[in-house]
Amino acid sequence: MAAYMLKSKEVAEMLGITTATLLRWRNEGIAPRHVRLPSGIVRFRIEDVEKWLKRNEGR
Secondary structure: OOOOEEOHHHHHHHHOOOHHHHHHHHHHOOOOOOEEOOOOOEEEEHHHHHHHHHHOOOO
């Protein structure tokens, strides 16, 4: 069974930012690691977001 992957809106809400800021961060290479599905849709693994949050704690 495939693990649930977060949508950009869900990640933005977790981080307290807008989806536009998340997109900008992705383009700048500073957002949590993301996955582009074969359909072109971008998703985030929960584990990757949690790792990113730990690495960026206190910034």
